[in-house]
Amino acid sequence: MDRPLTVLGIESSCDDTAAAVVRDGDAPQILSNVVSSQTDLHAAFGGVVPEIAARAHAEKLDLCVEQALAEAGLTLAGIDAIAVTAGPGLIGGVLSGVMCAKGIAAGTGLPLVGVNHLAGHALTPRLTDRLAFPYLMLLVSGGHCQFLIVHAPDRFTRLGGTIDDAPGEAFDKTAKLLGLPQPGGPAVEAAARAGDAARFAFPRPLLDRPGCDMSFSGLKTALLRERDKLIAAQGGLFEVDRADLCAGFQRAVADVLEEKTRRALALYLAQTPKTPTIAVAGGVAANGAIRSALQRLASEHGVGFTAPPLALCTDNAAMIAWAGIERLRLGPADDGMTLAARPRWPLDNAAPAMLGSGKRGAKA
Amino acid sequence: MQATSAAVNVRSMATRTLTLSLPDTDATQDLARRLAPVLAAGDCLLLTGPIGAGKTFLARAVIQARQAALGMAEDVPSPTYTLVQTYEAGGVEIWHADLYRLTDPAEVIELGLDEAFDTGISLIEWPDRLGDLAPPGALRLELSVTGDTARRLDITGDATWHARLAPMLATLDA
Helix, strand or coil: CCEEEEEEEECCCCCEEEEEEEECCCCCCEEEEEEEECCCCCHHHCCCCCCHHHHHHHHHHHHHHHHHHHHHHHCCHHHHHEEEEEEECHHHHHHHHHHHHHHHHHHCCCCEEEEHHHHHHHHHHHHHHHHCCCEEEEECCCCCCCEEEEEEEEEEEEEEEECCCCHHHHHHHHHHHHCCCCCHHHHHHHHCCCCCCCCCCCCCCCCCCCCCCCCHHHHHHHHHHHHHHHHHCCCCCCCHHHCCCHHHHHHHHHHHHHHHHHHHHHHCCCCCCCEEEEECCHHHCCHHHHHHHHHHHHHHHHEEEEECCCHCCCCCCCHHHHHHHHHHHHCCCCHHHCCCCCCCCCCCCCCCCCCCCCEEECCC | CCCCCEEECCCCCCCCEEEEEEHHHHHHHHHHHHHHCCCCCCCCEEEEECCCCCHHHHHHHHHHHHCCCCCCCCCCCCCCCCEEEECCCCCCEEEECCCCCCCCCCCHCCCHHHHHHHHHHEEEECCCHHHHHHHCCCCEEEEEECCCCCCCEEEEEEHHHHHHHHHHHHHCCC
């Protein structure tokens, strides 16, 4: 093993502000992982009210960094490099993080590494399970849904993704349409337990088309249609109706993800990886029905299955610190004061149509 | 199928509402193809209607129609989580925003939407979150569910909008 590297990670590209310290010695170690989030207080879609103001991120960043260092029992003198999310994301948040990281780098003389937020998610299974390259990654959350083959810390092939809503969003909107609480994922799953998935015929969008692209927006519309039919016929929804609607919806999402994962696996296995593994990351991986469908599929194919713990699948800075470590392991790196925030930053430039290709925002 | 215009209601001297019937998603896409080339920098479309009414569907169709005319093709994912997605479309930037998660109109300025209203084509879902920051010259597109795939579209705009849309709307009844 190379000498241990201790990296401070900073993340502020989405709703949350976060800082973490990760050390890579004999095994990766998360020394601290601080997320300043409002998850428990609010119940908008996704359960999080977005932090949009660059200034608010900036104010929280200092505190997060301070707390991350304190929890790690370190000062900046114990840090080898700073890793920061440089995109994609809302520009105000990304800029705040980059400016904060530059300030620390300038003050300490430490190297500064810009990290792609999606690469942070995609490399998390290496932090948690030390997966060997190449592995197949299904990133499936509120805002994301894509298949990636992860070849190296800086090389990804995007096999496909959603062309409209991500499944997490579909769960949240389903919950909203059926009067269930947010976040929708756990609420819909709980309601579905008592339901009959076969009662309503929900579509399986894009299954008739080749490839790994997915669509979940039409499911929401189909659910709305069935709901309104029931309301028109009986003046409202009974518990059993809601349970059946949730079960049918969840089964449809699971079926689509399973079939598309089957295709992604075929493409991945065609590259004859030495230790074939699929990693599923994101809040939707916590859904029991979806998770077991994917686990079954992996075992049918003799492929390893892993799903990093939820706290490391939602936005966090440990994954950014880890992605920084991965990049530093490739060779000396220092983006220094030239590091620029990139609202648009596709992981795979070769893929034809990119999900999340155009996010931007605050004028910081 | 194609949209059919049902009624024109004069609401006031300044704005008029035109009601279109969109029997299926093809009709919505057809309308988007006609609407897209009419749009220019500085235009703002406010898309209203309940969840599932097809706001994102219509916005996506407009963006993809505009890009297709330029030989471009890009996925148009839902902006619900990202808040804003931007698209290049031949020298003008299209801003597709979903303001559902906003809690304060001031956040609109943080997102840079006020600037986009002037320089880009903005397609705004849940525009009630704009408060009084909604551009006065915006075109309002209100979708209602009238059947499995059928939607009603109420288009409300000032006289300038109606003059600009007239040639496009005239072809619908042809």
